[in-house]
Amino acid sequence: MTKPAPGSGLMFSGSDWNFRTLSHAYDVIEAVAKEELQLDVYPVQLEVISSEQMLDAYSSIGMPLMYRHWSFGKHFLHHELLYRKGGRGLAYELVINSNPCIVYLMEENTMALQALVTAHAAFGHNHFFKNNYLFQQWTDAGAILGYLDFAKSYIARCEERHGVAAVEAVLDAAHALMDQGVFRYRRPPKLSSDRQRDGLRERLDYEERSYNDLWRTVPRPTDGGKADEAEDMIAERKRALNLPEENLLYFLEKNSLILEPWQREILRIVRVIAQYFYPQRQTQVMNEGCATFVHYTVMNALFDQGRISEGAMLEILRNHANVVFQPAFDDPRFSGINPYALGLDMMQDIKRIATEPTAEDRDWFPEIAGKGDWRGILLDAWANHRDESFIRQHLSPALIRKWRLFLLSDAASDSFYSVASIHNERGYEQIRAAMAQKYDIGASHADIQIVDVDLLGQRHLRLQHKVNDGIALETASCDATLRHVQALWGYEVSLQGVDAQTGATLYERSSRQLAEQ
């Protein structure tokens, strides 16, 4: 890669692209990204696809390989319809957190768009995937494609052996619990390598073959403590099973008494995929913000160097403006806060605070205001924050004023919303805290845990839902999910709603109750 001297001619001209111009553009962008922003990225694999293939990719949650399930078909039909009707365009790109980092480019894009997308995905997202602590700790970019390949063929083999319907039943149940199938606090084990997986599979097979009923009749050594108090027993029991357990799929996989080994493996596959996506859901604003900031900075730098023509830059800016468009709350186009816009604005705000701070900024952000090294601050933020902590620490009063953010309180029992805070001195803290809370997945998902099960008695599995702020679960959906849990557990399952503050029991539903309905 030769260093492009400033003003050494246009990177491309015209709107058509070919692989030579793509490659050249990649090299030029790489130089700027590494020099100007000090990005550190995985090697890149750029794949050109057509719109149909993009739709295919949409339907299997963006992964190039996926097992078969009807719900993906449903999503495909849904996306296809929206696309055909012109209701929604397709993304210009799709990027996969893997090593090498796979970036899909749409063939319909013009060359200017391809350059934009390369900067956005191949450098912005790629850098974020490689450096953010969540991705580093929770996902294994090198192994994911291999694992998906294994998952796909394993489930296909299960379908051949046990029938599509049986596999579908397990997958349905597992998908229903996907949100409750991640470790939020404990670090998950690394994906094992192919060889280890094969070893595990062999061991399971061997255990199945060599099962001997006689072992069951051997008397257990610990049969003495009959006089123990019941509470001790329960505590002991819970400790043995590691309860309470937030990862329902994990618990069912390990402890359900009725599942066949292949069913456990399917639960595990769903759980691993859910875990893989968990960091992405926690870093939406940061991830998109990082990518948008990178493409914006890189494209402007290239334009300043005279490597992008004015016409192409205009096209890039138009697309950029579309992406970061944030309508106000009363605009008919408003559909929530645009993570691209919020992320970009916050990062540009950090750059401003670092270089041209006001007195207010010095007051609020003493450790970064006026430091000048905005690159270092951003690189640090990209590496060490998720959305919640990033917003909690970096959403500045200036930005709250610029966006004219305000806080609405909504109680289901009232017939009105009330404005709790606006962009003024008293409101900044509250708005910032509420915004951060909104991006805290732990707080925005129902907190449901397995609290108790008596394996030697009735085998009644007890789930507990900690109800925050009186927010209940959708009844129909909750009942259906409970049935799925029951199908995986095989015995009675009950869900108890407990108020998180007072500890009072709010409701209780059990599978027996559902069966009677």
Add this chain to the structure above:
Amino acid sequence: MPIFIDRRLNPKDKSLGNRQRFLRRVRAELKRSVQDQIRAGKIAEADGEHAVSLPSRGTDEPSFREAKDSGRRQYVMPGNKHFAPGDRIAKPGQGGGSGSSPGLQPSEDDFRFVLSREEVLDLFFEDLELPDLVKLNLREIVAFKPRRAGYSASGSPTNISIARTMRNSHGRRIALRRPRREEVEAILRELAELEAAGAEAANGQRITALRAELDRLERRRRVIGFVDPVDIRFNRFEAQPQPNANAVMFCLMDVSGSMGEREKDLAKRFFVLLHLFLKRRYERTEIVFIRHTHTAQEVDEDTFFYSTQSGGTVVSTALEEMQRVIAQRYPSREWNIYAAQASDGDNLASDSERCLGLMDNEIMRLCQYFAYVEIIDERESEIFGSTDNGTSLWRAYLAVKDRWPNFDMSRIARASDIYPVFRQLFTRQPAKQRN
């Protein structure tokens, strides 16, 4: 330098398997939707793509979701214009004025998508419980036309290929050294010269030698035939299937007052089915709608199904009208003519005889297939069952049925009765191939 991969030429429809799984899951709902559409739509459009909408029953993916309408929440919104802390905003839809009414918004569970032609037909046929065998039979019906296909060693004398036969003969004659006529003639000439010269000793010897040679040649010419049976080749012809490109379908229906909604619906289903079969078989199918009371007229589809006309019932008028249309527009040499007649069996007693005559003398000669369905009440079906007794038209047609193999009749009381008619049609089909 990144790796580039061009995936555009990879096979499409990567998610076809997922789509099929989804369709299987919502089969019952889809079936209902498709049937409603076919009932309401035009016959000729029955086997197109259909956009169906599904309520999300059976397709929703449950999870532990939070209910939207409970608890206390906080929202952060951009774009404040004039709010101050403590302001109250009425919730939309609760008497708050500008709330949009729920009916106007596309409801979330209204899930629409497009089914392909194959998928529609599959769903539609499934309801009629047509066995797969019948579905497969749809593909045939062809006329055969001989086509040259090389040569064969056997065949009828009219098909002898002279050129090929003579070529074989020539080759064989060379190979076996059959003496040529010139050789024989040369010896004869020499003999004649020698004999004319007189009987000298030297000559006599030469003559004997020539005679012997001549004898040998003559014998050889006799043994090795000029044309031997092994030389003969015949032009070989193969019967090549020739799809008949055109078909016309006549829908005849009694529209007098006695035919109600139910009767028309059943008739329509029957017509739709027949049309689907024809459309699968022929490149071009046309439909002619003829309705009749005591007079008959050709009408368009809407009028056919949805407008009523009062009057008596004279079936022969419809047959005459059909005959007239055939003569005018559909010469039976170029068109495969199919007819389906639906009626409740009422007819003027004297007219049935006339129908019989018309059918025998004219119409059945022209038609590939004529199906008559009599739509009766469900209670009637228990009484009549499969007896031969029935209305006057039924009895008259029974006589037609005896004489013409390509005539079928059946009583239909409910949708599932339509199927046997088609079973008869398709089990009979192989014998009917035209040559």
